[in-house]
Amino acid sequence: LPALGLAVALAALLPAACARRSQDLHCGACRALVDELEWEIAQVDPRKTIQMGSFRINPDGSQSVVEVPYARSETHLTDLLERVCEKMKEYGEKVDPSTHRKSYVRVISHDGTKMDLSGVKIDGDVTSSLKFACESIAEEYEDELIEFLSHEADNVKDRLCSKRTDLCDHALHIPHDEL
Numbered sequence: 059l060p061a062l063g064l065a066v067a068l069a070a071l072l073p074a075a076c077a078r079r080s081q082d083l084h085c086g087a088c089r090a091l092v093d094e095l096e097w098e099i100a101q102v103d104p105r106k107t108i109q110m111g112s113f114r115i116n117p118d119g120s121q122s123v124v125e126v127p128y129a130r131s132e133t134h135l136t137d138l139l140e141r142v143c144e145k146m147k148e149y150g151e152k153v154d155p156s157t158h159r160k161s162y163v164r165v166i167s168h169d170g171t172k173m174d175l176s177g178v179k180i181d182g183d184v185t186s187s188l189k190f191a192c193e194s195i196a197e198e199y200e201d202e203l204i205e206f207l208s209h210e211a212d213n214v215k216d217r218l219c220s221k222r223t224d225l226c227d228h229a230l231h232i233p234h235d236e237l
Contacts, residue, residue, distance in 0.1 A: 085226035086162035087146070087191035088219035094145045095207055096214065097168060098138050102129035130208045139200055143192035147185045150178040162188055199223060 107125040115121060128134050148166040153159070155177075165180055167173050196203065202222055206214045219226040 081225075082160040083162075083187055083191050084195065085219060086160065087188050088195050088223070088225045089215050090146065090149055090162050090164075090188070091142060091192050091195055092203075092215045092218060093164075094142045095135070095138055095203065098142065099129045099134075099207065102134070104129065108133055130210060132204055132208060135204045135207055136200075139196045139203065143189050143196060146189040146192050149185060149188055150175065150180040151184045151188075152178050195225070 104127060106128040108128045108131045109123050110126050110131065111121075111123045148164055149162045150165040152161050152163050154161070162184075163178060165173065165175055165178060199218065199222070202218055206218055211217060216226075
């Protein structure tokens with residue numbers, strides 16, 4: 059009979075552990091997605107513009123076309139969202155030894171500098187899971203991402219991954235003995 063009690067106790071803990079893994083993955087994917095988008099935006103020449111508006115001729119002969127910075131234009135951001143999750147293959151998984159929480163870190167630097175990869179797991183399962191999570195977040199929150207990034211908002215990571223969504227609010231949902 060004590061074995062049954064143990065089995066029931068373990069079965070009760072299993073969903074929490076799976077949920078936490080999924081929570082870590084989705085939170086990590088969200089944060090990595092925002093990092094990558096912000097890095098890509100920063101690479102665009104600030105002088106580069108794109109024409110937006112109507113190309114129709116107004117009654118007075120003028121056109122309602124405005125030039126806006128390309129880096130934060132909806133056109134550029136939509137294009138970035140199509141391909142940014144490919145960058146997840148440049149990430150690895152790091153497990154905190156005390157909490158066993160997973161986080162995701164870049165394993166290939168943008169500028170070629172050597173990175174400290176001690177304790178980082180790099181494998182195809184990690185990167186494909188991260189890429190899949192990234193794609194689902196990019197699709198589900200496309201409007202929010204474009205809204206925040208088109209206006210050079212501060213703390214986009216926290217605003218999107220924690221406040222606007224529940225992707226990173228895991229600390230609120232964990233029983234205190236696991237914190």
